[in-house]
Amino acid sequence: MLFVYASADYYLKDNGKLGFLITQEVFKSKGAGEGFRRFQLGEKKYLQVLKALDLVSVQPFEGAANKTAGIILSKGKKTEYPVPYVIYTKKKGVGRISQDKTFDEAMMFLQKKVHQAKPIGSEVGSWRTFEIHGENFSKLEGENFYKSYRGISVPAYGVFCLEVLQRFSDGDLLIKNLAEEGKRNLQSLEARTEASLVYPILRGIDIKRWQFSPKMYTLLTHIASQKPYPEPEMRNRWPKTYIFLSNFREFLLKTPFYKYFHEKAGGAFYGERNIGQYTFAKYKVAWKRMANDLQSVVISQFKTSFGEYKLLLPFETTAFISTQTEAEAHYFCAIINSNPVRDFIKSFSSAGRGFAAPSVMEHIAIPKFDPKNKVHQQLSDLSQKCHELKKGEKLEDIVELEKRNDGIVRKLFCID
Numbered sequence: 136m137l138f139v140y141a142s143a144d145y146y147l148k149d150n151g152k153l154g155f156l157i158t159q160e161v162f163k164s165k166g167a168g169e170g171f172r173r174f175q176l177g178e179k180k181y182l183q184v185l186k187a188l189d190l191v192s193v194q195p196f197e198g199a200a201n202k203t204a205g206i207i208l209s210k211g212k213k214t215e216y217p218v219p220y221v222i223y224t225k226k227k228g229v230g231r232i233s234q235d236k237t238f239d240e241a242m243m244f245l246q247k248k249v250h251q252a253k254p255i256g257s258e259v260g261s262w263r264t265f266e267i268h269g270e271n272f273s274k275l276e277g278e279n280f281y282k283s284y285r286g287i288s289v290p291a292y293g294v295f296c297l298e299v300l301q302r303f304s305d306g307d308l309l310i311k312n313l314a315e316e317g318k319r320n321l322q323s324l325e326a327r328t329e330a331s332l333v334y335p336i337l338r339g340i341d342i343k344r345w346q347f348s349p350k351m352y353t354l355l356t357h358i359a360s361q362k363p364y365p366e367p368e369m370r371n372r373w374p375k376t377y378i379f380l381s382n383f384r385e386f387l388l389k390t391p392f393y394k395y396f397h398e399k400a401g402g403a404f405y406g407e408r409n410i411g412q413y414t415f416a417k418y419k420v421a422w423k424r425m426a427n428d429l430q431s432v433v434i435s436q437f438k439t440s441f442g443e444y445k446l447l448l449p450f451e452t453t454a455f456i457s458t459q460t461e462a463e464a465h466y467f468c469a470i471i472n473s474n475p476v477r478d479f480i481k482s483f484s485s486a487g488r489g490f491a492a493p494s495v496m497e498h499i500a501i502p503k504f505d506p507k508n509k510v511h512q513q514l515s516d517l518s519q520k521c522h523e524l525k526k527g528e529k530l531e532d533i534v535e536l537e538k539r540n541d542g543i544v545r546k547l548f549c550i551d
Contacts, residue, residue, distance in 0.1 A: 136161055136171040139206070144176050147210040152185070159191050159202035162252065162262040163485035165494055169259040174214045183212040187252060189222040189264075193245065197234050202485065217251035220264045224248075255483045255498050263483035272479045274548045277500025281456045281467060283493035286421070286449035287336070288408040289353065290392035293317025294383045295407070297352040299333065302441040306330050307375065313351065321386065326379040332356065334445055335437050339423040339452035344430040344472055345518070345533070346525040347421075349437065349447060354380070356405045359415055363397070363406040380405045414448060416457030418464040421449045422471065427486035429477045433464045433522060454493045463504040465518035466511050470501055472518070472537075473544040500548070510547050514540065 136157075143153050161171050174182040188205035195203055225232070229244045236244075251267055254260040255276060265272060289295035296316040301309035308330050314323040336353045354376060356363045363369075369377045380387075387393055387404045397406040422431035434455075437447040449455040458464040470476055476499060484495045505511050517540045524533050544550075 136167060139171075139208075140176065140182075143182055143208055143210055144180075147208075149211040150209060152207060152209050154205065154207045156203060156205050159189060159204040159485055160489070161206075162187060162204065162264075163483060164489050165261065165492075168261070172254065172259040172262075174208075176210075181211065181213040183209045184214045184218045185209055186219045186221060187262075189220065192222075192224045194231070197231075202487070216253035218253070220250045220252035220262070222248050222250055222264075260498075261483045263479075265482055272475070272482060272550075274550055275476065275479045275500060276498055279496050279499050279501050280503040281458075281496070281501060282413075283454050283456050283496040284411070284413055284449075285409050285424075285493050286451045286453040286455065287353070287355070287410055287414065288392075288451040290387055290390045290405075290407070291317050291319065291321070291383070293319060293321040294380070294387065295353045296336075297333065297354065299352055299439070299441050300325065302330070303327070308333055308441060310352070310379070319386070321383070324379065324382055326375070326382075328354075328376045328379050329373045330441065330443065332373055332376050334448050335439055336448050336450040337421055337434060337453060338450045339425065342421060342423050342430055342432050342453065343525070345432060345468075345521040347432045347434060347447075352439075353448070353450070354405075355407070355410075355448065356380075356403070357407055357410040359410065359412045361396075361408065361410060362400070363403045366403050369403065369405075409451065413457040415446060416459070417446075418458045418461050419449065419455045420458070420464050420468045420471070421453045421455040422491055424452055424454050424491050425488050426490050429471060429480055429491050431468050431471050433461070433468050433518065435461070435464075454491060454496070456496070458504075460504075461519075462506060462512070462515045465522075466504045466515040467501065469514035469518035469521075469540055470544055470547070471496075471499075472521075472540070474537075474541045475544050475548070475550060502547075510543060513543050514547070517543070 139155050161168050185207045190203040223245050226244055226246055232241055232244050250264045252262040252264045255263045293314045293316050294312055296313040297310045299308050299310055307327050310328050311325045314321040332354050333352050334355050335349045336351050337349050341347055341349050384404050396408055418435050420431055421434055422429055434447045436444045438444050484490050517536055521533055521536050
């Protein structure tokens, strides 16, 4: 991004043009992408985007799976939206195109479609790309009543991801840390711990649309805040858990996670992140992050392998919202599992690491659930039926219900 700006500043005269291959993330990502999308040099010099090219599905670089895109800029005028956004795709049946093809030869295997792009939320927001005469998704854009959160983050998967091996008669558990889940070489230990801090977790990989299947547990070392239990309290209330975690004390103290989030505040070495009152809400809607499509599910209490019903907690490869009632959760789930909303999200959230992050939901104008609203209640009922059918794997019935759900979502947002 810096190279494009430096080149435009140094090499271009007024009205001069620059064409540059770059990653598609500069159009769709938050953070640094927002600075790039100012398209401004200093206080008074502007860069005008004439056209953007999307080559993601073509994968023109051999052996690379990057998100190739192109941008054509002119120096001296402010960018006006929407801008042309040309998407190149391979024709049906075409595999990888040989690197020694000329441009004209390669184009015989490709097709292009001209879309438009404009920022969402603000002038530097992620670009929403859409067909010139496509479905009117602009009616979906707006402020969301519901706030989204990222799932719980832990300093080391290999320490905090657990398997429960046994429950003892006094209620304690025999656990084993899943050392292979981490990126570091850690010892795998079996230890006796108190059950009260052990919770089932939901990862992105555990979610399918309308369905979930959790397979792991974690230790929750916080109470509804970003501050972990102090060590004296942990030692006194959960001595066995404290002994287990102490086996990894030196390792955890050296992690960037601890140094960045907890060291300055004097937090305990076992501190986690992304924990608040919302974590303990009875009902939640969770969805995969870092995917290429949105799949969400309603979660609540979950019967553990050791016989207790405990809250199922979203892990950091998920995002979620919390609600007060089951009906409200199903209402929200029905909306974001619908094709219109999923297509809208895909129009401005790039597949991969940034897809369906909590910030994405800020731009969907989902109104607060009203149990007296007929449309809201219909959506809630449909979601509950889809969850029930998915348990029985009645896929044909679900397809029909999902079509009905799409129609009611269009009605909710007045989409033609």
